[in-house]
Amino acid sequence: MLGLEKRDTLLLIVVACLVTFAPILLNPFPADSSMAQFNAGYPDLMQRFVIFGIFAIGFNILFGLTGYLSFGHAAFLGVGSYSAVWMMKLLTMNVIPAIALSVIVAGLFSVLIGYVSLRRSGIYFSILTLAFAQMSFNLAYSVLTPITNGETGLQITLNDPRILDGAGAPSYPNLFGAQMNEATTLFFGGWSFTFSVGYYLCAVIMLISFYLAIRIFRSPFGMMLRAVKSNQQRMNYTGLNTKPYTLAAFVISGMYAGLAGGLLASMDPLAGAERMQWTASGEVVLMTILGGAGTLIGPVLGAGFIKYFENIFSKINKATLEGWFAFMPDGIEEFFVAIIYPFVGKGWHLTLGLLFMMVVIFLPGGLVEGGQRIGKMFRRRDRKSSDAELSAAQQRQVPPAE
């Protein structure tokens, strides 16, 4: 189907289902229960899940396939955001032109940065991209204030020209009239599920991006990119010019980042320079590695994981902890709260850091590898000893998947 092999089609369908029913799946706890703070099914957070999913999918096309580790991808995210906001200031509040421009501008910007940075590989490439991104960040903060509005960030105002919008046009980002913040909430007993226009727009775009990424991964071009990662010398002596291949991968991933930036600005029409800072570039590296670099679904998982931590895990405060351990005698309760407290709430970075270290050390293939190992364990248990020899023989012949 759609020019994909069976396994990939299945993966796409599973992802599509998860994304479609996310408002329900991510809200497993009744709204008034004490666990409600772990519900992630509100539009603002779900939008972040899919937008950063797009960002990570694009980053993975560069890092996962060619092995070139860019430390400056947030620059493209920021450029995309600024372009989108400008489009909404000048032309129309409809998000389509805004998103289109953010992809184009980020693409052009990445041609420039990629052309220079790709003259080097390895650590030097990483440093060059980092330098470019920090340069962009600082320019956005200072010299380019007329374009970026410096520290305040670029916002839409009532005085903006918006030459395509008539008098009655909506004053919030919209898709042909449907505003991004429009939402319907359904109640089932104690549960409440919110379905918003913005989230579903992001979800559809994310599914298209994911589909394109699968096509790229399985195409001859994708194979060439993996060959670049594997052995550049052999590439050169097989008559292949590695430079245009790596540049194309860089530009594609830059455009994905621009798309993510454009979507961020479409959901919430403002753009600030901090979106380009190196910590933002580092975050997408973490997402990709945590989920599994070079795998299809890994970066999306990683993005969801980190955003969940950042927004949900960070909200556990001392009072919540005391509530959980209230059944214990006083002294022991305080002891447990004191031990756990540094790892939650504002200390969520500590937990994430430890998790990241454990993944890198024990699961170099990321969360995807973890999933595969668990799957294998179950399959082995099912088969038992009768055909254990057969499976061992198969394992010897079949290479490990991805």
Place this chain on the structure above:
Amino acid sequence: MGILEVKNVGKRFGGLQALSNVNLTVEENSVHAIIGPNGAGKSTLLNCLVGKLIPDTGSVMFDGQSVLGRKPYEINQMGISRVFQTPEIFADLTVMENMLIPCFAKRDGSFRMHALESMMNEKDIVGKAEHMLEEMKLIDKRAMHAAAMSRGDKRRLEIAMCLAQDPRLLLLDEPTAGMARADTNNTIDLLKQIKEERNITIAIIEHDMHVVFSLAERITVLAQGTPLVEDTPDKIKGHPKVKEAYLGETQAA
């Protein structure tokens, strides 16, 4: 006039004159061996032929065109393929993918943006790759990761990858270095078979005299960066200068 003409090539690394006044002609459809003791400049010469190094003086002509100043991938596209001393393959890819890449390079040139095309629609390329693997007796290993193969199989795969491009000149850099005797003999047979079945010129750098004398039609002996003598294998065997510079040493050792 030969397919490869090397004239007056010289190369200096700092204080070391690695090559000086090298003249060499490789005739079309011949097997030409370049031998010489360690440090004679064999590898430097080879690197000058494929664009890895640019000689300080002289000229290198392939099929009437200069290769100097061209990038390795451009020289490859002209029709020169190189087999390395340690097999250079795409270790992280499957054997089949290793085979597909040179087939694409042959058809599409040095770059093509086929990002949204499906491998399923590339029947001619897949067919060609499968045919090559069958010919090289690697077809049952097609799904294996190339890194997991034995040294001998890696060498076979590398040669197959080079042949998939239908090169006019195949350069081999000590193809049997570090191989067991049985693997060496297999490689000799493979190269003989390639020579018989294909319209191809082979230039080979080799340390192993057994390999050289079983394959070569002409031999150039290199010593201290200059060609000492060039002749047929029979004449080289008995040549006093060569014995002194090279064969005597290795036989004693």
